[in-house]
Amino acid sequence: MNTSVEFTKIMYVEDEPDIRLVAEIALKQVAGFDLKICSDGYEGLDEIGNFKPQLVLLDVMMPGMDGPQLLKRIKEMPEFADIPIVFMTAKAQADEVEKLKKMGAENVITKPFNPMTLGNEIRTIWQNYHESKQ
Amino acid sequence: MMSSPPNHDNKTNDTGSVSDLLARTKAIVDTIVDGVITISDCGLIETVNPAAENIFGYRLDELTGKNVSMLMPNPYRAEHDQYLDNYLSTGEKKIIGIGREVTGLRKNGSTFPLELAISEMEVNGQRMFTGIVRDISERKETEEQLRSAIRRVHEQQIKDEFIATVSHELRTPLTSIKASLELIIGGAIKPNSSQGDMLINIAHKNSDRLLLLINDILDISKIESEKMQFNKQVIRVKPFLETAIFDNQAYAEKHHVKFALIFCPDPIYIDVDPDRLMQVMSNLMSNAAKFSNQDSIIEITAKLMDDKIRIAVCDKGRGIPLDFQSRVFEKFTQADTSDKRAMSGTGLGLHISKAIVEQHQGTLSFKSEPDKGSEFYIDLQRANPTKSSP
Numbered sequence: 001m002n003t004s005v006e007f008t009k010i011m012y013v014e015d016e017p018d019i020r021l022v023a024e025i026a027l028k029q030v031a032g033f034d035l036k037i038c039s040d041g042y043e044g045l046d047e048i049g050n051f052k053p054q055l056v057l058l059d060v061m062m063p064g065m066d067g068p069q070l071l072k073r074i075k076e077m078p079e080f081a082d083i084p085i086v087f088m089t090a091k092a093q094a095d096e097v098e099k100l101k102k103m104g105a106e107n108v109i110t111k112p113f114n115p116m117t118l119g120n121e122i123r124t125i126w127q128n129y130h131e132s133k134q
Numbered sequence: 135m136m137s138s139p140p141n142h143d144n145k146t147n148d149t150g151s152v153s154d155l156l157a158r159t160k161a162i163v164d165t166i167v168d169g170v171i172t173i174s175d176c177g178l179i180e181t182v183n184p185a186a187e188n189i190f191g192y193r194l195d196e197l198t199g200k201n202v203s204m205l206m207p208n209p210y211r212a213e214h215d216q217y218l219d220n221y222l223s224t225g226e227k228k229i230i231g232i233g234r235e236v237t238g239l240r241k242n243g244s245t246f247p248l249e250l251a252i253s254e255m256e257v258n259g260q261r262m263f264t265g266i267v268r269d270i271s272e273r274k275e276t277e278e279q280l281r282s283a284i285r286r287v288h289e290q291q292i293k294d295e296f297i298a299t300v301s302h303e304l305r306t307p308l309t310s311i312k313a314s315l316e317l318i319i320g321g322a323i324k325p326n327s328s329q330g331d332m333l334i335n336i337a338h339k340n341s342d343r344l345l346l347l348i349n350d351i352l353d354i355s356k357i358e359s360e361k362m363q364f365n366k367q368v369i370r371v372k373p374f375l376e377t378a379i380f381d382n383q384a385y386a387e388k389h390h391v392k393f394a395l396i397f398c399p400d401p402i403y404i405d406v407d408p409d410r411l412m413q414v415m416s417n418l419m420s421n422a423a424k425f426s427n428q429d430s431i432i433e434i435t436a437k438l439m440d441d442k443i444r445i446a447v448c449d450k451g452r453g454i455p456l457d458f459q460s461r462v463f464e465k466f467t468q469a470d471t472s473d474k475r476a477m478s479g480t481g482l483g484l485h486i487s488k489a490i491v492e493q494h495q496g497t498l499s500f501k502s503e504p505d506k507g508s509e510f511y512i513d514l515q516r517a518n519p520t521k522s523s524p
Contacts, residue, residue, distance in 0.1 A: 016306060018336045022313035025329065030322045061302070090305035093298055112309040116320040 007126050011036045011053035013044040013070060014088070015062040022115055023057075023088075031119020041065025045073055048080060055126050056080075057109075060089040060100065068103050075104055084129040086122065088113065169267040173202045177218050180262065189248075189269045191241035202265070207239040222261075238267065247274045299466045303347055303480065307340035314340075343480075350482040354465065357489040364407040364493055368520045371436050371443060372400040374408060378415040379434060385420045390428040393419060398436040402443055405517035410490045414498070415447070417483040418510045422449035425508070439513065446511040454502040462500065463488045 010033045014020045020037055027033045036051040038044040040062055048056070056074060058067040065073075067087055074080050084106035089096065092110040100108050107125045109118070163170055169186030173179050179197045187194060190205055197204075203214040220226060238248035249268040254261065314333035317323045323330050356362040372395075379393045386393050404411075422432045426449045433448045454462060466481040484498075491498040491512050502508035 016310070018310035018340060019306070019313070021336060022310060022317065022333070025317055025323065025333075026313065030317070030320075090302040090309065091298060092301065092305070096298070111305050112312040115313040115317050116322060 005054075007054055007123060008034045009036075009051065009053045010034070010055050010057055010122065011038065011044065011048060011051055012057040013038045013041060013062070013067070014059040015040055016059070019059075019111070023113075023118070026113075026115030026118045027122075030116060031122075033119065033122075041067070041070040041073075044070050048074065048077070052079075053083065055083060055122065056085045057122070058085060058087050058105075060087055060091060068100070071103055071105065084126060086125055167268075169265075169269075171197075171202065171205075171265045171267065173263050173265065175218075175222060175261040175263070177201050177203065177215060186267060189240075189267060190238065196241070205239055207237055207245045210237065211239075235270070238269070246271045296465070300351060303466060304344065307344040307347070310340040311337045311344070347480045347482075350480045350486060353486050354482060354489075357486065357493075362410075362490075362493065364410060366405050366407050366494075368403050368405050368517045369408050370400070370519075371402045371404055371445070372398045374404075374411070375415075375434055375436060375445065378412060378419065381412065382416055382419045382423075385416075385423040386432075389423040389426065391423050391426045392431045393423075394431050394433055396433045396435045399438055399443075401519065402436070402438065403517045403519045404443060404514050406494050406514065411494070411512075414487040414490050414512065415445075417487045418447040418512075421483065421510075422447050422451065422508070425449065426451035438516075441516055442513050443516050444511050444513050446509055448507065448509040450507040453504040453506050453508055454500070455504055459500075459502060463498075 010027060012020070012023060012027065012035060014023065014037070017039075020039065024035060024037055028035045036047055036053065038047055042065055044056075044058075045065070058070060060067040067089075071085050071087075074083075074085060085104065087100045087105045087108045088111055089100070089108060090111040097108045097110075106129050109121060113121075163183050166183070167185055169189045170181075170183040171179060171186050172181045179200055179202050182192075182194050182197050187197070190197075201215070203211045206214055233249060233251040236248050236250050237245050239245055247270045249270050251266045253264050253266075255264060256262070314337040317333055318325050318330055323333060325334070353362070375395050375398055379395060382393060419432065419434075426432060430450055434446070435448065436443055436445045438444075463484050465485045488498045491514075494514060496512055496514040498510065498512050500508055500510045
């Protein structure tokens with residue numbers, strides 16, 4: 001995949017219902033993405049094969065399977081091992097961000113995020129990721 | 135100075151005389167850094183090297199012929215003679231041949247940690263003991279400094295983790311508030327639309343959650359710095375529980391359950407801060423309401439247990455998962471659940487409640503069985519009524 005491919009599909013996994021709602025408006029209505037929202041890691045794992053996202057956006061702390069566990073499972077799937085995974089976290093400390101990047105996250109967006117610019121932020125991450133691969 | 139050891143070997147070698155050998159031995163004993171003390175089988179000091187004089191602060195003439203127990207503080211001093219007698223009659227070794235840490239007593243009355251190794255010997259048919267003593271004050275001090283540094287690092291880690299968790303917990307509702315308002319202010323969503331109403335509602339709800347969280351964090355800070363004020367007064371239990379049910383009726387209505395006072399002996403009194411105890415009751419009752427099935431009854435009871443009273447809040451809800459029960463009272467903990475009813479809590483309520491009850495010299499405990507329900511109970515000391523008791 002390269003940057004000439006249109007970037008449209010994001011899967012977002014988040015357990016906080018209110019954050020899911022505002023992020024859905026931000027990514028669908030404001031940024032125009034084709035968005036699949038899942039409320040926990042297990043649902044994300046079930047849906048990824050059907051939805052085939054180009055980028056996965058993950059909350060870190062979730063009951064059951066958390067974000068880092070889901071990242072690991074996705075990276076083990078040959079079909080999705082190469083798609084960028086971005087964390088959205090309220091744990092904004094630099095060491096936490098570094099830890100998530102070491103796990104294989106492409107980038108980390110800290111909460112609170114700006115819903116008006118979230119889409120563009122994610123597009124830039126996606127573009128940088130593919131440019132770095134070329 | 136070390137007194138000369140008796141000569142019990144008549145042989146000499148070709149290169150040195152007996153006196154030369156004695157001089158060498160004496161030089162060794164006099165210059166080693168550890169204290170060397172020899173005692174008779176009656177416990178009387180026979181020889182002491184300069185290091186031992188230095189360690190204990192005595193001169194040689196102040197020690198020779200004295201009982202070695204003078205170098206030990208009580209209770210070791212009193213036990214020493216008994217220990218020696220016991221060894222001589224039974225052969226049971228407690229120190230001999232075994233190094234151990236003991237406490238020494240200096241001439242100036244100060245005590246210090248001492249490493250002691252005792253060996254037994256026979257000289258001209260007479261049983262004697264040699265004690266090698268080493269002042270380990272500095273080592274102990276270094277060990278204590280190390281322990282204290284480790285403790286400080288651990289405390290700092292706990293503080294850092296707490297701050298990171300608080301930051302996460304505050305940012306979560308703040309994310310919903312800020313993003314909802316930015317969508318409206320940024321013009322993405324019109325305020326007078328169904329989505330606009332929904333976003334305002336999200337912002338409002340999360341503001342309440344944020345406020346609750348801030349109040350709980352302030353309470354924890356007060357508890358941990360021991361600055362929480364308690365205005366205790368003697369109150370009657372039954373009207374207090376009736377008020378608790380009345381004040382928390384909103385929780386019951388919201389979750390479609392009922393609170394019922396099943397049993398309460400009357401008049402029984404307790405000496406408590408009624409506002410703080412009401413905070414505990416509200417926490418227990420709201421938890422019970424959140425996790426109960428609709429139309430169920432949450433039972434409030436009080437029963438006497440000797441000089442105590444047990445106030446219990448009992449629900450027949452989902453219970454607490456077994457693997458979570460040991461962490462129920464920890465800060466920022468909630469059982470893993472996808473049920474959004476759990477989201478309305480801060481994960482601090484039970485920690486605060488337990489601390490409040492303990493500040494009243496009481497206990498807060500629970501029994502819970504998954505899918506059958508939970509009972510949280512407060513045990514408090516009964517009090518005598520006063521003239522002003524309500």
